[in-house]
Amino acid sequence: MVTKNKWFICGIAFPLLLGGCANGNGVNEKEYPKKQVKNQFVSVQEYIGEGYTLKNGEETDKIAEGKREEVEKAVKDFFLKEYKTEVHVHNIVGNIDGATVFVESTNPLHFYTYAVVPIDQSNKKILSDDVFSQEGQVEGAITEGLYRKIFKDEFDRLEEYLEKIVKEEPVTGRTIESLQNVGGSGYMTPYYFLSSSVSNDEAIKPVYELYMEDPRVSREKLRAAYNEQAFIPTYFEVVINLFMKDKETDPDEKVFNRVVNDIESMDDIPKGTYSIFVNDNTVLKQSFEGVKENSLEKTTPDEIFKE
Incomplete structure (x- = not known):
């Protein structure tokens, strides 16, 4: 099975850079005392990434911001060289050995990802030639962008449904700014x-290989390369993550059951494995984490399978 619930494992699945993470149910209480945790939660509608931190990144954060143009150029060059992808840099966050740079690709695929720029702290030097990404992270992001592209109609239907839920029920989603940053x-x-x-x-895999040969290849050719017979639902997961609109409100079981039942019955959405979470109104500023002990969830080992 692929790496499941990547946000829930460790912020956004880079434990070596984060240097400590939440448990599967949310906040690591040993790392964040209850009083501190309470003070660090913010309404999901207000959260745009402010307060997000990586362990021991204070000094490198200052160096990277002071040389932001150099950092941005290094990252853009890295993505063009390694993945033939142009990216827009949204945010730079210091980590223990450098800077984690959050980027967005919008054409010809849309996805968010990040790269790491090492920094020589003693000389305050940006090591532009040593930029790297976590193993499989960018490849996975491209893969997900390809799924969205070749199954456009199915994903459109899923997104129309979720937008309807948000209009009809007391739930909402994350801000675009938080996704970017x-x-x-x-x-x-x-x-x-x-x-x-x-x-x-x-x-x-054949779709990915065709795309990497020519990122401008048509959607029709990409779809034709897809090997339908080889598809295994557990290798492709859709994680629905909703939040209560009102502050100081527990997750709504009625809404949760509606979404679960609807997803189970829909046959015109993407094939794959579905996990569903309904959370209260808050996220932890330092880690982007929204799943907590009071969250309602239908996930491993009880996911919804669409074959």
């Missing part, structure tokens, strides 16, 4: 994100 997790919308791995998913 601290998302970094592949194809994401305010209401869901995807989880995929080209190394495991034989169905999408």
Whole structure:
């Protein structure tokens, strides 16, 4: 199975850079005392990434901001060289050995991801030639963007449904700004994100290879390359993540049950494995984490399978 629930594992799935993370149910109480945790939660409608931190990144954050143009150029050059992808830099966050740079690709695929720019702290030097990404992170983001592209109609239907839910029920999603500034997790919308791995998913692998040969290849050719017979639902996950609109409100079980039942019955949305979370109104500023002990969830090992 692919890496599941990447936001819920460790912020956005880079534990080596984060240097400590939340448990599967949300906040790590050993790392964040209850009083401190309470003070660090913010309404999801207000959160745009402010307060997001990586362990021991204070000094590198200052260096990176002071040389922002150099950092941005290094990252843009990296994505063009390694992935033939133009990106827009949204946010730079210092980490223990450098800067984690959050970017967005919008054409020809749309996804969010990040790269790491090492910094020589003693000389305050940006190591532009040593930029790297976490293994499989960008490849997964491209894979998710490809799924969204070749199954456009199915994803449109899913997004229309979630927008309807938000209009009819007392729930909402994350802000676009938070996705841009601290998302970094592949194809994401305010209401869901995807989880995929080209190394495991034989169905999408020929699509990925065709795209990497020519990123301007047509949607029709990409769709024709997709190996439908090789598709295994557990290698492609859709994670629906909704929040209560009102502050100081517990997750609504009625809304949760409606979404679960609707997703189970819909047959015109993307194939794959679906996890569903309904959370209260808050996220933890430092980590982008929204799933907590009071969250309602239908996930491993009880996901919804669409084959």
